[in-house]
Amino acid sequence: MVSLVLPRLAALPAAAARSLSVMERNAAALRSAYWLVMISGFLEPVLYLFSIGVGVGALIGGLTLPSGQVVSYAAFVAPAMLASSAMSGALAETTFNFFGKMKYVKLYDGILATPVRPFEIALGELGWAMLRGGAYSAGFLAIMTAMELTTALRALAAFPAAVLAGFAFGALGMALSTYMRSWQDFDLMASAQFALFLFSGTFVPAESYPALLRWLVELSPLYRAVELVRSISLGEVGGAQLVDVGYLVGVTALGLMVAGRRMAKLLYK
Template sequence: MTRTTIPASRSTGVVVGPVRATWLSVESHWLWYRRNWRSSAFSTFLGPVLFLLAMGFGFGSQVRPGAATGGLSYVEHLVPALLVTTAIQNANFDSTYAVFSAFKWSKTYWGAVATPLTPGQVFAGQLTWNALRLGASLAVFLAVAGLLGALTGPAVLWAWVFALLAGTAFSAVVVAWTATRRTDSAFNGLFRFVVMPMTLFTGAFFPMSDLPSWTWPLAWITPAWHGIELSRGAAFGTLGPVALLGHVAYLSALVVVGAVLGRRYFTRRLAV
């Protein structure tokens, strides 16, 4: 019978269980964040709320309920999708500049692997922290939307779950990709040519049928489109079991791919 052992840190030779190691990594992120949360408060919390006010109540006041909105007001139609686009945009910074800084500028990852933590555990802690941050920011957004009367009912809580899944899927892949970067020059391009198109052209603000048909496959491969379909379908009770399984399977596959690649790239870069 083969015994399964937990890999030890090459720096110390001490074994740390994966759950405790992930928690220790998350705790280090939390200790930094609770002292510096003001620096990201606007982009994480206030920015999405202002966008909801501008698009949902400002622009949305000019959009009459109809077939495109399922008979709902525009702001009610928008909120589940805006949860997903908010998750993608918030995950973008935490998965690029924050990760790159820990490799090159602040070098906190290097300090972490000088302890009993392994590179794979450091990656798991980063991804877990990103997911927790996303969950908190989306909960605040949803609470504000509720206070503004923009929710259709308690089923919209499922939109929070699926938005978190979409944001985590995006984060897992991007964190893995960031681990391969030696400069930060590609991050602006990622935002402009990947994140923004995912925000604007995946059905969040207007039906994809208004776009040329050749653009549809490009939207279908994005986590944003799958998240929006899940969130709206769950919130409005139109999500069938086949669509549910298909969208969840695709997003879950992205998480797994990102996790496998992230562990590999973190180990390649941080192993000493």
């Protein structure tokens, strides 16, 4: 038993180092054009916050939460935008970029000739995606704090929650990407992503949906992320947030496992 477990434990730092080497590769490949892509991805949720959160919010006024707390519409929408930006940042990296590297650039074929294993590539790519997602989240939280939509302390607490959301979507996106046949399939995913963005309790409280629809919404990973981030930024954390965290951790683990397996199946021919 010991002889079975020990080599595995010893292999852990090696595996982590190999995952890091995949992230290093991405850092080396950073070029000026990439920054443009990054900035456009960051701007999107900020624009939504101003147009809908602040703009439409002026027409709506205050919103009463189930707890009885009354908050401005902008404060209600902002955490949802944060969660969606974590989602889109992670997805951009683990879908388009990942698929292109795997299918067209054949980057992973080269890497798999080294000791690096498929799961370690998946982990490295996800870690890299999270650097991007994390940067988006930090920037957005700074804006929220400056606009007094949350407090600095709650913003700090919301950051890891947003990063967890990014991990879940990054892993999910990577797993889905291994099933994509061509770029056209990504149109479907973009539609799904947009539907999630609109209906995950982002702009309207999930409680206002009909019962059946509400069940569906509560199953959505973005809803879980929005719930988690919102409860922190509005100071309404409760037991339900354990479910959110568990759900997102579960999605991350499942996504990574599926991605690693599928990569091995596709690349170890």
